[in-house]
Amino acid sequence: MASISAKPQLFKTLGSNPSRSAGARRPASIRCSTSQPPRPRRYRITLLPGDGIGPEVVSVAKDVLSIAGALEGIEFSYSELLMGGAAIDTVGVPLPEETLAKAKESDAVLLGAIGGYKWDGNAKPLKPETGLLQLRAGLGVFANLRPASVLPQLVDSSTLKKEVAEGVDLMVIRELTGGIYFGEPRGFGTNNKGEDIGFNTEIYSAFEIDRISRVAFEVARKRRCKLCSVDKANVLEASMLWRKRVNEISSEFPDVQLSHMYVDNAAMQLIRDPRQFDTIVTNNIFGDILSDEASMLTGSIGMLPSASVSGSGPGLFEPIHGSAPDIAGQDKANPLATVLSAAMLLRYGLGEENAARRIEDAVIETLNKGFRTGDIHSSGMVLVGCKRMGEEVLKSVDSQKPVSALG
Numbered sequence: 001m002a003s004i005s006a007k008p009q010l011f012k013t014l015g016s017n018p019s020r021s022a023g024a025r026r027p028a029s030i031r032c033s034t035s036q037p038p039r040p041r042r043y044r045i046t047l048l049p050g051d052g053i054g055p056e057v058v059s060v061a062k063d064v065l066s067i068a069g070a071l072e073g074i075e076f077s078y079s080e081l082l083m084g085g086a087a088i089d090t091v092g093v094p095l096p097e098e099t100l101a102k103a104k105e106s107d108a109v110l111l112g113a114i115g116g117y118k119w120d121g122n123a124k125p126l127k128p129e130t131g132l133l134q135l136r137a138g139l140g141v142f143a144n145l146r147p148a149s150v151l152p153q154l155v156d157s158s159t160l161k162k163e164v165a166e167g168v169d170l171m172v173i174r175e176l177t178g179g180i181y182f183g184e185p186r187g188f189g190t191n192n193k194g195e196d197i198g199f200n201t202e203i204y205s206a207f208e209i210d211r212i213s214r215v216a217f218e219v220a221r222k223r224r225c226k227l228c229s230v231d232k233a234n235v236l237e238a239s240m241l242w243r244k245r246v247n248e249i250s251s252e253f254p255d256v257q258l259s260h261m262y263v264d265n266a267a268m269q270l271i272r273d274p275r276q277f278d279t280i281v282t283n284n285i286f287g288d289i290l291s292d293e294a295s296m297l298t299g300s301i302g303m304l305p306s307a308s309v310s311g312s313g314p315g316l317f318e319p320i321h322g323s324a325p326d327i328a329g330q331d332k333a334n335p336l337a338t339v340l341s342a343a344m345l346l347r348y349g350l351g352e353e354n355a356a357r358r359i360e361d362a363v364i365e366t367l368n369k370g371f372r373t374g375d376i377h378s379s380g381m382v383l384v385g386c387k388r389m390g391e392e393v394l395k396s397v398d399s400q401k402p403v404s405a406l407g
């Protein structure tokens with residue numbers, strides 16, 4: 001189908017299935033047709049604003065997505081649904097059935113943030129985080145892409161010395177629907193001394209390792225062709241299988257240079273010499289930890305987007321920061337991580353590379369003009385709130401030319 005071949009090669013098997021979206025087919029002749037304007041591509045987007053600063057940042061990202069899309073002849077329809085603490089308060093569960101059903105029917109899901117002090121003491125089934133894990137499992141989004149780049153404009157925000165942080169550009173690919181997060185058996189019990197115990201299971205099948213490895217090799221191939229697989233194969237059986245399968249899959253990607261690193265060493269190397277990394281692939285729990293560490297290299301967690309994708313069906317796109325309840329509703333949040341997540345939605349979810357670039361270019365231009373929210377502010381820069389930052393990005397997108405084919 002034309003719309004699939006229009007996707008970047010990397011995700012030819014990933015992202016949403018445009019055939020399910022009426023009007024989403026991109027005519028093969030879009031670039032050369034001069035006689036009649038192409039039909040707009042249409043996508044259905046599920047918005048899950050969630051809690052805390054979530055609604056503020058999603059509202060900005062939605063506007064940016066709409067305008068960048070319009071300039072590329074894309075139309076979006078949006079459904080906003082309940083998720084996280086907001087859903088617990090309204091319907092009593094963190095992921096209502098309706099939310100998952102609608103998300104599955106759509107072409108991509110954009111999530112703000114979930115959680116807050118109010119629900120911290122809730123039992124596990126009633127925690128906002130449980131809803132997020134159910135959403136990931138329900139959508140089957142097994143590959144989580146978390147880029148961390150130190151932008152030259154923000155290099156001074158890093159807690160590392162400038163000479164260490166400068167030029168860092170890496171991508172953590174985290175397995176997202178397996179491992180200890182979901183492994184059985186799990187639970188609480190008592191040991192033979194009668195003491196309380198809590199236990200979980202780190203478990204991976206060859207199939208799960210193979211599919212995340214292939215995504216990682218393909219991503220690495222589009223970057224600097226270097227993949228580092230992180231495990232704990234000196235101790236854990238699940239990691240021993242992980243390493244064996246990653247080695248096996250590497251024969252399909254002879255152009256990608258593969259290395260292996262134990263997770264403790266990787267944690268150290270990330271702050272010692274982060275530029276040695278290009279693409280990192282790792283399991284669910286190590287990826288959770290290392291991606292937080294990697295994000296801090298950039299000094300600005302408020303800037304970092306993420307994409308979670310499956311082999312088919314809609315992807316889930318969200319900033320990696322949390323709901324920041326301390327600044328919620330005060331117009332202080334940095335919306336750029338969510339705006340950049342909308343760019344990832346376009347690139348990895350819909351195969352709309354041009355619209356993705358428009359958003360990324362607009363963010364860079366806005367930073368170049370000196371606009372900064374509190375989290376990335378430094379002297380001499382213009383301190384702005386969430387809304388104003390959004391308006392400035394919109395202005396930058398708006399000043400870009402529409403594609404010539406659409407006049």
Ligand code: IPM
Binds near residue numbers: 129130132
């Ligand atoms: C993340 C978060 C989640 C995780 C929590 C909120 C369940 O820390 O997305 O990294 O542990 O995966």
Ligand code: MN
Binds near residue numbers: 288289292
């Ligand atoms: Mn985390």
